[in-house]
Amino acid sequence: MRRLMQFGLAMLAAAMGLPANAEEPGPRATLERAIAAHGGEVWLTPTTLALSGEAVFYDRETGAVRSRAEDYRMWRAFDPDRASAHEASGKVRIVAKSGERVLFEIGYDGETTWTERGIMPKAQADEYWANNFGFGVVRQALGEGFTLHRAPSRDILGRETRLVRIADPEGAETLFGFDKESGFITYLAFDTPRGFHERLYADFVKLPGGWVQAREVTLLYDGIKSNTVLWTETSVDEPLDEALFTPPSG
Template structure:
C-alpha cells in the first residue's frame, strides 16, 4: 500500500484516505456524546424551566410561562417516531394561572379542558413528538440515511435521516465537533416542524441536556423553551399522568 496524491492505493484499488462517517457512525457518536447508556435508557425524565409562546406569524410573544414543566416515562421499545409513547405530561403556568396542560397516561390523552378525542390527540402528538425516537434508531427495523451536511447556528452539522419501521422519517443534525444533537425536523400535521438545540450541560451521571430549545413550524418560531432543571431516572408518581376527574 502506498500513498499517492491524497489517496491510499491497495490491492483492491484506490481507497479514500478519509472515509466519511456512515449514518450509523454519526448516531453512535451522538449517543456516546449525550451520555451513552444512561441517555438511551433513562427510565424517567423531568424537566422544568420557562417558555415563551409566539403569535402564529411569529412576530411577537403571545404569552410567557414562568413555570414550564415536563414529566416523561420512557418506552424502551418505542418504534413509532411521531405517536404517543410511554407517558407524558406538560404544564405551562404564568404565576398561578394555567396557560395549558396536556398529558398522556399510556392510553388516554387529556388537556386542561378534559379528555381529547383520539383523532385530535393523534394529530397533536404527530406535531409534537419526535426527538425520543433517536434512542431507538440503532435498533432492528430502523433505517438510517445520510443527508447533505449544513451549518446551523454557526456550527457544522452532520445530518442523518432516521426512518422508523412504519416509514416515518425524522431528520437529526449532529454537531460535527461535539456530536451533540443541534437540530431536528419532520413533516407534521402543522407543517414542517424544526427544533434548534443549544446551551448544553452535562450532569453528574453523564447525561447531556440542551437547555435551550427553539421550535418552529414552516420556518416560523412557535415557542422557545429554557430548561433550568433536569432530573433523570427519578420515580414519578403515576397520578401525575392521570386524566383530570370529570
C-alpha cells in the first residue's frame, strides 16, 4: 500500500510537470537568486541611495490616518562593512513634510543621531534605530559570520513566498520573504523594542542601471499598520552632500 501511495504521488507530480522529489532551494540559493533579481552587483554594493515620494501614517488606537507627508525623502550612505542587523550604520537622513510644515526629521552622521528638535541621547537613539534598521543586512548575509536558515514557506500578499532567517555575527535574527516566482524580497520581520516589526514590499520597478526598487512599503508593529510609503523617485550611487547628514548647530 505504501509503495502504491508513493507511486501515485510520483504520477501526480509528473502530471503537474514537477519532479517527484522536488525540494525547496536552500537558503543560500534563495538569497543568491534574490540578489540577481534585484540587480546583482549594483544592488549588492551601493554607496548611496536617495528616495523620494509620499507617506501616510496611521493612529494605532483608532486606525485613522494620523498624518500625511506629501513630501517624504530618505538619503542613505552605506557602510560596506556593516555586521549588525539592527544597529545604525553608515549615514541616513529622513524628512517628512506636509506642505511647508516639517512633520519630523531625523538624521545619523555615523556617530550622532539628531532630529528637528536637536541631538537625540544615545540610549534613545539606539532604541529608535533598533526599531527601524533591518533591511540592509541582507546585503552582507553571504559574508563571514552570518548564518542562513530556511523557514517554512507561506503566502504573503497572495503569493507563495520562501522564507529565510538571517542571523548576524551577534545572533540577531531577521526574517526575509522572497517571492517564489520573481525572487524579489517582499517581506521582512524582526523583533524590536517597539514590538514585532514587519514590512511588506510591492510594486517593483527596474531602473536603467539594473537596480530593482520596491515602490510601495508598508510597515507594521505587532500586526498593526503603522505607515505606508510610496516611492516615486530613486537615485543610486549619486554623490551626496555631507551636509545632508550634519547635525543642526545650536
